[in-house]
Amino acid sequence: xxxxxxxxxxxxxxxxxxxxxxxxxxxxxxxxxxGPTPRVSLGDWSFTLKIGPRxxxxxxxxxxxxxxxxxxxxxxxxxxxxxxxxxxxxxxxIDDILAEAGLTSLPDYTLAHSFDGYSTxxxxxxxxxxxxxxxxxxxxxxLTPAHGGPARLLVPHxxxxxxxxxxxxxxxxxxxxxxxxxxRGYHIYGDPWREQRYRGDQ
Amino acid sequence: xxxxxxxEGHVQWQEAVIERIERQTERVKSFFLRPQTxxxxxxxxxxxxxxxxxxxxxxxxxxSVASPPEFExxxxxxxxxxxxxxxxxxxxxxxxxxxxxxxxxxIGGHFAWGPEDGGPLLLVGGGxxxxxxxxxxxxxxxxxxxxxxxLLQAARTWxxxxxxxxxxxxxxxxxxxxxxxxxxxxxAHRPQDYxxxxxxxxxxxxxxxxxxxxRLTFACGSNxxxxxxxGYLLDLGSDPKxxxxxxxxx
Ligand SMILES: Cc1cc2nc3c(=O)[nH]c(=O)nc-3n(C[C@H](O)[C@H](O)[C@H](O)COP(=O)(O)OP(=O)(O)OC[C@H]3O[C@@H](n4cnc5c(N)ncnc54)[C@H](O)[C@@H]3O)c2cc1C
Numbered sequence: 001x002x003x004x005x006x007x008x009x010x011x012x013x014x015x016x017x018x019x020x021x022x023x024x025x026x027x028x029x030x031x032x033x034x035g036p037t038p039r040v041s042l043g044d045w046s047f048t049l050k051i052g053p054r055x056x057x058x059x060x061x062x063x064x065x066x067x068x069x070x071x072x073x074x075x076x077x078x079x080x081x082x083x084x085x086x087x088x089x090x091x092x093x094i095d096d097i098l099a100e101a102g103l104t105s106l107p108d109y110t111l112a113h114s115f116d117g118y119s120t121x122x123x124x125x126x127x128x129x130x131x132x133x134x135x136x137x138x139x140x141x142x143l144t145p146a147h148g149g150p151a152r153l154l155v156p157h158x159x160x161x162x163x164x165x166x167x168x169x170x171x172x173x174x175x176x177x178x179x180x181x182x183x184r185g186y187h188i189y190g191d192p193w194r195e196q197r198y199r200g201d202q
Numbered sequence: 203x204x205x206x207x208x209x210e211g212h213v214q215w216q217e218a219v220i221e222r223i224e225r226q227t228e229r230v231k232s233f234f235l236r237p238q239t240x241x242x243x244x245x246x247x248x249x250x251x252x253x254x255x256x257x258x259x260x261x262x263x264x265x266s267v268a269s270p271p272e273f274e275x276x277x278x279x280x281x282x283x284x285x286x287x288x289x290x291x292x293x294x295x296x297x298x299x300x301x302x303x304x305x306x307x308x309i310g311g312h313f314a315w316g317p318e319d320g321g322p323l324l325l326v327g328g329g330x331x332x333x334x335x336x337x338x339x340x341x342x343x344x345x346x347x348x349x350x351x352x353l354l355q356a357a358r359t360w361x362x363x364x365x366x367x368x369x370x371x372x373x374x375x376x377x378x379x380x381x382x383x384x385x386x387x388x389x390a391h392r393p394q395d396y397x398x399x400x401x402x403x404x405x406x407x408x409x410x411x412x413x414x415x416x417r418l419t420f421a422c423g424s425n426x427x428x429x430x431x432x433g434y435l436l437d438l439g440s441d442p443k444x445x446x447x448x449x450x451x452x
Contacts, residue, residue, distance in 0.1 A: 001217065003253040003303055005296040008261055009288045022252070022262040024288060030451045031425045034312050036432035036442045080451070081262050116442065146429055184311030185212075197250075198309055200213040 020192040023083040050171040057101040074156035077192035091135035113169040120179035159190040243308035245341035252304040266334035270341040282330035313448040321349030324416040328423025359388035402434040422448040
């Protein structure tokens with residue numbers, strides 16, 4: 001259905017193939033969070049890998065940031081309709097974290113946990129093979145608290161709520177378990193190219 | 203907590219006809235939409251709006267429902283016109299009564315309130331951020347008037363206060379409802395209001411008005427507004443788990 005009188009401010013043609021359906025390009029960096037920005041000091045910071053309920057390995061800030069550093073420049077897509085192209089991140093690949101922990105075969109599902117109690121589920125396959133990292137820097141600067149600092153998960157090929165801010169654990173699970181937004185009406189997987197915004201989409 | 207109000211139909215696109223447009227302030231209008239299929243919802247939820255150009259290009263945006271679930275058949279949206287925007291200037295300048303636009307929802311399971319959530323409630327809104335809070339205020343008046351509510355609303359001036367007359371009327375008529383206005387570029391027009399920006403002391407005064415710590419706080423507006431408000435609340439010792447936020451962008 002065409003909307004009477006609407007023409008739209010279409011983005012330049014050379015970007016069109018990088019903007020998923022229903023998204024609009026922004027040059028800003030909007031913020032979306034369910035609650036207040038938590039105050040996490042680097043001294044109190046830690047990151048834990050768990051298999052089911054069992055902690056497998058834990059890193060302090062110094063330990064985690066001593067792992068190999070990787071840079072990643074990606075387009076990101078927020079379910080609130082904005083997309084931002086070429087966002088430059090730095091951090092530690094999930095692959096490198098798993099290698100450090102000596103983990104090779106893993107359960108199929110992962111729940112990412114955050115300092116504020118937030119969680120989000122991602123299939124393990126979407127976190128490995130260079131696809132995802134624990135990001136500590138954005139545009140060469142330490143990640144600000146509003147954007148998830150000290151560290152956030154970065155899974156840029158899924159809607160951005162999957163890139164949990166203020167991450168403090170990855171928990172591997174045999175069965176898929178819905179996270180915070182997934183329990184509140186949002187899609188269990190969240191592929192922006194298939195426009196999987198809400199539960200019931202496709 | 204599962205979002206029980208969500209069924210398949212909520213995510214299907216449907217046409218809604220603009221039945222009425224009301225000017226709220228210089229830059230804000232209310233749009234009353236009549237969808238083909240109206241669905242009940244939780245106060246605080248939003249609709250997605252989709253516009254389609256003749257060449258097939260589509261733009262989508264979210265707008266909170268300001269009407270309460272008691273207002274059957276219609277959804278009221280409160281849209282602020284952003285100068286360089288794509289969708290809000292279209293709604294303000296081009297859309298007319300009788301036009302159809304596509305919507306889906308209402309959606310959203312977190313920034314929402316129902317009588318089962320109880321109170322007291324602290325509501326803090328900046329500009330058009332009052333929209334979902336208005337749905338809560340109206341719903342509460344319809345279903346649980348014993349729940350105490352303080353609405354601290356920020357606007358530039360007295361004339362920029364969205365829903366001003368209705369809120370002042372409720373403030374006078376409803377025993378457990380208190381409106382406090384924070385006008386950043388105006389003087390207070392009522393003794394209980396403030397001619398300054400929201401700061402820690404204004405939030406402290408709002409909390410004191412409630413008497414006991416709010417069971418839930420809902421803060422909504424631009425990102426900068428919500429960051430500032432929630433920062434002050436944490437400084438004042440509010441429990442972060444009781445604070446829910448909705449950020450409109452900016
Ligand atoms: C859950 C949810 C509920 C919302 N509810 C409402 C509502 O009830 N009423 C309402 O008016 N809006 C609401 N919004 C915001 C709305 O979805 C649009 O973002 C807004 O109308 C701008 O769209 P646009 O197409 O006019 O501007 P765009 O073309 O998207 O943006 C224009 C420019 O303005 C900037 N911008 C975007 N938002 C803001 C802002 N809030 N302040 C300053 N600059 C901004 C952008 O970065 C961009 O540079 C809501 C957003 C969300 C996520």
